[in-house]
Amino acid sequence: MTGPLYLAWRYLVFHRVKAGILVLSISLIAFLPAGLNVLVGESAAQLRARAEATPLLLGAKGSPLELSLSSLYFESREPAAVPYDEVARVVATGLARAIPLHVGFRVASHPIVGTELAYFAWRGLVVAQGRQAAMLGECVLGAEAARRLGVAPGDAVVSSPESVFDLAGVYPLRMRVAGVLAPSYGPDDRAVFVDVKTAWVIAGLGHGHADLREASAASSVLRKENGPEGERIVANASVKEYNEITTDNAASFHFHGDVSSYPITAVLVVPPDDKSRALLMGRYSAPEETVQVLRPIGVIDDLLGTVFTVQGYIVAALALVAAATLATAGLVFALSIRLRRREVETLVKIGGSRGSIAVVLAAEVVFVLLCSGVLAAGFTLATERLGGTAIRNLLLS
Amino acid sequence: MVQITELSFRYGEPERGEQGFALRIDELRVAAGESVAFVGPSGSGKTTLLHLVAGILAPDAGHVLVAGEDLATLDDARRRAFRVAKIGLVFQEFELLDYLSVLDNILLPYRIHSILRLDGAARDRAGALAERLGIGDKLARRPGSLSQGERQRAAVCRSLVTGPSLLLADEPTGNLDPVNTGLVLDALFELTNESGATLLAVTHNLELLPRFDRVIDFKDFQPPPAARS
Structure with a gap:
């Protein structure tokens, strides 16, 4: 029996390009559904884990998916804003803690997330280098963001200009890096965290400029008025606005108008128990309500339902491709046998039985299928081992 | 021997309209160690x-x-076993397997039939034969890299490696130039003479006939026209 197996092996080694293509084709077609399953499963697990860890989200009425993707993964378009006093409104119910989120600006490709210190404790994020942001204009970077931007505590990052041609719009703000978070292997790793007020400064809602009461700023003053709130100074466009908040100019930064009406994109609502959660959802379910409160896990499950349906279609398509591949492989073997008719006749003439020759030919098929199976299993194992990291990197990219 | x-x-x-071909031999005897050349027009059988003698x-x-054994009375397995052990075959087109090395081609009978045991002695025999025929340094090469004569x-090495008592050669020099024809025939005669094997060879090269002990013209075996139809 070893003789025919040896001949089959030598034939495949000699025709290694053809055999290699066959093995690769069959192994890929065997691996793809399994690999896809592993990757989709891993993606779903990671998406669900983040959603499950977020009990409730409050945001403007509109697309629940956009609100969830923006608030949980810092993806998607910036959702419509809700006023900052929605945080106080939630807290006033006594049913939950509330953490504001402002997601909309970027440092290069990294989202700037305006929030409060409570966010870090709630998500279990710890500072690995440096310290937490302590003053306006400071930021804390996720581990991946720091690595990609090549910055460390003490360096600075600049927010991306949002509207280059809008003179009254958002100007880049230079922010000092106070600390870098330890890796959490989630969307937080690629974010740049700032205090929500710093996000408002980037949005142009707060600003700092030279003191117009000083003599050196006289050329910037248009007029001075006395009103019921005291002296009011109107400046011209030459007044110098600061694009970096330092200890020297921090005191000059101020916000005009009612801060409680300032925009945030979402409120992370953390009720202590299911009952509080149900009560809160009930309170925000009135038709006249201007905001929505949703459970992110429900939204993500809906999204994953669609993903799984698409996966089903892809697997069905792969099954057709697999059938075509196997048919082609069968054709290759059949043609190969036809082309080797003289070889078969020679083997018969010098004493080989039809049976042993059939073993030679069948062994070639078995070797190819065996190698394909091993390769496909290897691919699947590697995907299982490395899939989690790959998906995390994909979600982080 | 035969x-x-x-x-x-x-x-x-012929009853189905197919062009028939017939061979009829009343008697033919070939002694052990004898070399016989078969000549005759193409299609004369x-x-x-050779295929009938090989079973x-x-x-x-x-x-x-063959060697006292009536091949027609043996079942297929025993006939193949007899052939692989007792009969060596040389073909006009060499019929070497391109995916095997020269050594593996020589040892091919050992790979396809369990009656032969591939051991060190067989490998030594293959090596010695290859040395005798001037291809000892080419055992690791593929047939595609050899000349026609090689x-x-x-x-020839493959046909003799099992030590057959009968060698059947079907136009063994049909594709060779005169130099290689001489080399191959010399090897065939030398080795069969040494082993005492019988040699039956088909050839169209009339210049080679004097080297054989006997020449048989197949015109003698053609049935009369009435028997062909």
């Missing part, structure tokens, strides 16, 4: 006779005895 009596063989089925084909009637010498 004894043929009342042999008749027919290809095709020379190769068919690859079975006669319609009559007997073919390929046929490798094929």
Whole structure:
């Protein structure tokens, strides 16, 4: 029996390009559904884990998916804003803690997330280098963001200009890096965290400029008025606005108008128990309500339902491709046998039985299928081992 | 060594309108150690006779005895075992397997039949034969990298490696130039003379005939026209 197996092996080694293509084709077609399953499963697990860890989200009425993707993964378009006093409104119910989120600006490709210190404790994020942001204009970077931007505590990052041609719009703000978070292997790793007020400064809602009461700023003053709130100074466009908040100019930064009406994109609502959660959802379910409160896990499950349906279609398509591949492989073997008719006749003439020759030919098929199976299993194992990291990197990219 | 009596063989089925071919030999005896050349026009049945003697084909009637064994009475497995052990075959087109090395081609009979045991002695024999035929330094190469003459010498090695008592050669020099024809024939005669093997060879090269002990012209075996139809 070893003789025919040896001949089959030598034939495949000699025709290694053809055999290699066959093995690769069959192994890929065997691996793809399994690999896809592993990757989709891993993606779903990671998406669900983040959603499950977020009990409730409050945001403007509109697309629940956009609100969830923006608030949980810092993806998607910036959702419509809700006023900052929605945080106080939630807290006033006594049913939950509330953490504001402002997601909309970027440092290069990294989202700037305006929030409060409570966010870090709630998500279990710890500072690995440096310290937490302590003053306006400071930021804390996720581990991946720091690595990609090549910055460390003490360096600075600049927010991306949002509207280059809008003179009254958002100007880049230079922010000092106070600390870098330890890796959490989630969307937080690629974010740049700032205090929500710093996000408002980037949005142009707060600003700092030279003191117009000083003599050196006289050329910037248009007029001075006395009103019921005291002296009011109107400046011209030459007044110098600061694009970096330092200890020297921090005191000059101020916000005009009612801060409680300032925009945030979402409120992370953390009720202590299911009952509080149900009560809160009930309170925000009135038709006249201007905001929505949703459970992110429900939204993500809906999204994953669609993903799984698409996966089903892809697997069905792969099954057709697999059938075509196997048919082609069968054709290759059949043609190969036809082309080797003289070889078969020679083997018969010098004493080989039809049976042993059939073993030679069948062994070639078995070797190819065996190698394909091993390769496909290897691919699947590697995907299982490395899939989690790959998906995390994909979600982080 | 070979004894043929009342042999008749027919290809095709004339009753179904197929062009028939018939071979009829009343008696033919070849002694052990004798070398015999078969000559005759193409289609006269020379190769068919070699196949009948090798047991690859079975006669319609009559007997073919090789070393006293009537191949027609053996079942397929025993006939193959007999062939692989007792008979060596050399083909005009060499019929080497391109995916095997020269050494593996020489040892091919050991790979395809369990009656032969591939051991060190067999490998030594293959190496020695290759040395004798001047291809000892090419054992690791593929047939595709050899000259025509070297390929046929490798094929001769394959036919002799099992130590057969009968060597059947079907136009062994048909594809060779005069120099290689001489080399291959010299090797065939030398090695069969040394081992005492019988040599039956089909050839169209009349210049080679004086080297054989006997020449048989197949015109003698053609049935009369009435028997062909």
